Amino acid sequence: MKLFAICAGVALAVDCNDGNNGGCSHSCKSGVCECPTCWVLTDDDMTCQPEAGRASISCSSAGMSISVEPCVVDPASSITLVDNTCAAVTDDDGNYKLATALDECGTEYVVNADQDNVVFSNKLIAGAGLRDGIIVSRPLAMAFECEFSTYYEDVQLNYTADAGLVDVSFDFGDEQPDAAFFSYGLEFYTDDSYDTVFDVENDVVVVGNTIYAAIENLVPVDGLVFTIESCTITDDSIGAEFALIDGQCPNSIVSGAVDNLSDAEQVRFSFMSFLFPGSGEESVLNFSCEVVVCDSSAADTVCSTDPGCTARKRRSASAEEAYTFTASKKVTFRK
Structure with a gap:
């Protein structure tokens, strides 16, 4: 393809008879690229895009x-x-x-x-x-x-919020101003059937009871799965913190268990409810879980590799083709 530049401020000259339309995305006339109505040439003087x-x-x-x-x-x-x-x-x-x-x-x-x-x-x-x-x-x-x-360092997504459905909009041809994000949420259930949602707004949990919870993908995408990387429970009133899940491994102190390593729609886990020393008779505890999402067809990701929890080993799988989100929820505990 024959191309040559001429003086600054003048359109790039092209060979309209080179068998490739001069490299123009639309029309090539008299040695220059032209655009149809409502389109303009970009800086390369060859490609048209909508105005x-x-x-x-x-x-x-x-x-x-x-x-x-x-x-x-x-x-x-x-x-x-x-x-x-x-x-x-x-x-x-x-x-x-x-x-x-x-x-x-x-x-x-x-x-x-x-x-x-x-x-x-x-x-x-x-x-x-x-x-x-x-x-x-x-x-x-x-x-x-x-x-x-x-990757998100500090995104708190409440299950009832539609934050993940908010549009990021921009003109065709412009760079996307902000990255969009998927929607994940944290939900609690009354028992291991995972059929009835626990009313965290009005009910309290008695210490020693088993809590059934799940991270849920609100809008699943075919080909993507996710795993729970970590879950932390905090009592902000006294500044106390407990790692419920770390490196995909549940904490045995509270009989923690993760039902399934990864899934496209829901990853379930359970644990024994507790309070911190110094917490009140009835305390609101905050749950914050980090979720890692993977391409289901990719091998050796954190979603497909056994983290070796029985030996308390950190997973060795590559974090490649994975990305992170956070979901949070508050539950009231009572002694």
């Missing part, structure tokens, strides 16, 4: 979506995602919108352990434009991505 405000992307644990003004894609014969059964709808503003869960409509993901993120991707695919029975524009593929953070 600012013409197309936007939204990311959340509920899924990802792209919205475009009609002038960006008209007169397309069809507008779909990679899975062509996922077609565009027209929203209240008259824009075309395509939405998908993170594991549907041909969406793919890549875990970048070295960058602490996982990136989900799909494409808006517009069929060739037709007018009066003739093709007037080529098919179009607009790739878009959503980045999810892979």
Whole structure:
């Protein structure tokens, strides 16, 4: 491909007859790349992208979506995602919108352990434009991505909150301003059937009783599983702290047990309720659990390797392709 630059401030000159459209993403005329209406050239003078405000992307644990003004894609014969059964709808503003869960409509993901993120991707695919029975524009593929953070030092997610469903939105072509995040929560149950939720707002736990708890994925994504890395119980009124689970291993002092090492939807654990010396007759204890999420197809992750709890060994599996979240909840204990 023949390319050469000319004076600063002048568009890059290209060879429109090189058999590759001069490298232009859209039209190549008189040695320069041109864009259709509602599109502009990017800094490389070869690639067109929608004008600012013409197309936007939204990311959340509920899924990802792209919205475009009609002038960006008209007169397309069809507008779909990679899975062509996922077609565009027209929203209240008259824009075309395509939405998908993170594991549907041909969406793919890549875990970048070295960058602490996982990136989900799909494409808006517009069929060739037709007018009066003739093709007037080529098919179009607009790739878009959503980045999810892979590590959080201090995120407190309450099970009843919808924090994980909040959109991170930005213009197509711009960098995503903030990483999106998945939704995990901590729940308590009345017994080992895990059928009836314990009312932590109104009921109290008597010391010595068995507590049944679970970390739950509020919006599971096909291909991702998680494990409980740690759980800490604190009495903030006296500054006391107890490690219930550490390095995936439950504390035997309180008969701690973890039912399943990892799962896509729910990891269960149990322990004997207790109070700290110096705690009141009735004390509110805070539970904070760290969750590590893994690609289920990756080998030797913390989600697939036995942590060796009987020997109190720290897991040796690589943390690659894993990322961390935190969930918390408060429960009232009574002597």
